[in-house]
Amino acid sequence: MKKVSLTGIKPTGDLHIGNYFGAIKPALELAKEYDARYFIADYHGLNTMKNPTELNSSIRQVAAGWLASGLDPEKVIFYRQSSIPEVFELTTMIMAFTSKGLMNRAHAYKAAVQENNEKGDDPDAGINMGLFTYPILMAADIIIFDSDVVPVGKDQVQHIEMAQDIAQSVNANYGQPVLKVPNAAVQENVAVVPGLDGRKMSKSYNNTIPLFVPEKTLRKTIMRMVTNSQSVEEPKDPETSQVFQLYKLFADNSEQAALAARYRAGGMGWGEAKEELFRVVNRELTPVRERYDAIMADIPALDKILEQGAQKARPIAAATVKRFRKAAGIDC
Ligand code: ADP
Ligand code: TRP
Numbered sequence: 001m002k003k004v005s006l007t008g009i010k011p012t013g014d015l016h017i018g019n020y021f022g023a024i025k026p027a028l029e030l031a032k033e034y035d036a037r038y039f040i041a042d043y044h045g046l047n048t049m050k051n052p053t054e055l056n057s058s059i060r061q062v063a064a065g066w067l068a069s070g071l072d073p074e075k076v077i078f079y080r081q082s083s084i085p086e087v088f089e090l091t092t093m094i095m096a097f098t099s100k101g102l103m104n105r106a107h108a109y110k111a112a113v114q115e116n117n118e119k120g121d122d123p124d125a126g127i128n129m130g131l132f133t134y135p136i137l138m139a140a141d142i143i144i145f146d147s148d149v150v151p152v153g154k155d156q157v158q159h160i161e162m163a164q165d166i167a168q169s170v171n172a173n174y175g176q177p178v179l180k181v182p183n184a185a186v187q188e189n190v191a192v193v194p195g196l197d198g199r200k201m202s203k204s205y206n207n208t209i210p211l212f213v214p215e216k217t218l219r220k221t222i223m224r225m226v227t228n229s230q231s232v233e234e235p236k237d238p239e240t241s242q243v244f245q246l247y248k249l250f251a252d253n254s255e256q257a258a259l260a261a262r263y264r265a266g267g268m269g270w271g272e273a274k275e276e277l278f279r280v281v282n283r284e285l286t287p288v289r290e291r292y293d294a295i296m297a298d299i300p301a302l303d304k305i306l307e308q309g310a311q312k313a314r315p316i317a318a319a320t321v322k323r324f325r326k327a328a329g330i331d332c
Helices: 017-030 042-046 052-068 085-095 100-104 107-119 134-143 154-174 215-223 242-250 253-265 270-296 299-328
Strands: 004-009 035-040 077-080 149-152 183-186
Touching: 004 017, 004 134, 017 035, 017 149, 017 242, 035 052, 035 299, 042 052, 042 134, 052 077, 052 270, 052 299, 077 299, 085 134, 085 299, 100 107, 100 134, 100 154, 134 154, 149 154, 154 183, 154 299, 215 270, 242 253, 242 270, 253 270, 270 299
Parallel strands: 004 035, 004 149, 035 077, 149 183
Antiparallel strands: none
16 A cells, blocks of 8 residues: 655645745655645634635635646545544544643744744734644644655644654553554755745745746746846856756756856846746746636636545545544544
8 A cells, every 4th residue: 555645735825936846846746656635724724814815715726726736636635624524523632632831842833922022022912722733733634644754844844743742642542553653754855945035935035936927927026036236248156146046946957057158158147047047937837827727717626626635535534533532432
């Protein structure tokens, strides 16, 4: 039997090139080897997104983005977290095995408390129980599908370790392997994609190149990239240029070598370097954008795909809950 790879995708806003290379592509690569279960973590989104229209459209945009990028719903079980009520049942069950101290140590919660302290606010200001218990819901997401590996960025490793702790506490208590203990698959070899200003591309820095914008907007965005003030004539170092770092993600080896030589020779200004970048980005993203637009034009079909995914996922989730209830003496 193939091992299970599972990951959750937060439905927050527009996907960008950092997400594409840092999360989507590696997860789709893993799906070739593993039994993949990928889902939209919409109840996690609810912690921060209280505007229904925004949350609703983010869920669809993110789902369409993954499908347009090549997720095959025939091969990957693709669903919305909110369609699997068993996840929330398991969340309640594992709460009984999760110490409050473990949650106190969660990085995201600690950062929120620290920020409040620095501002002189009440330490709990703006922190809802959804944020505080976030790692428990995430552990349930993972454990319920007997996941072997969880592809995530480094920032999520602590959450996976917490899921391991929780599953181990349950198993130790009942003296049997009731729950599968998951492992993180940290994408070490995935480079941090630089944003328009050279910092890590991130929604929070407002420096992203969005995946699904019209060609004109894409070009304008790329032209806004920050560069140094070297003149057209001056030779340029491709290795220290973020324009070239992005180019490398989209160009093949011979294109990279040819453009690097032009950088080094001088005579090419930043405007032209960005045009070259736009050309390769647009070449890769045009078919993805076209698929995305087609998917977004038929929301009922998209919802059907997610619903069909949920139908495949629910029996697996129900079996885990049943196993746990039996071990716990609740299903007598
Ligand atoms: P953002 O920083 O824009 O809020 P998220 O935190 O929602 O992005 O990231 C979702 C996924 O995309 C994570 O797996 C994260 O590791 C990956 N990711 C985001 N930005 C980048 C980047 N600049 N380079 C590589 N991977 C990234
Ligand atoms: N917490 C993850 C993030 O912020 C999203 C997520 C929710 C997740 N549940 C998950 C990731 C389960 C992996 C497995 O990106």
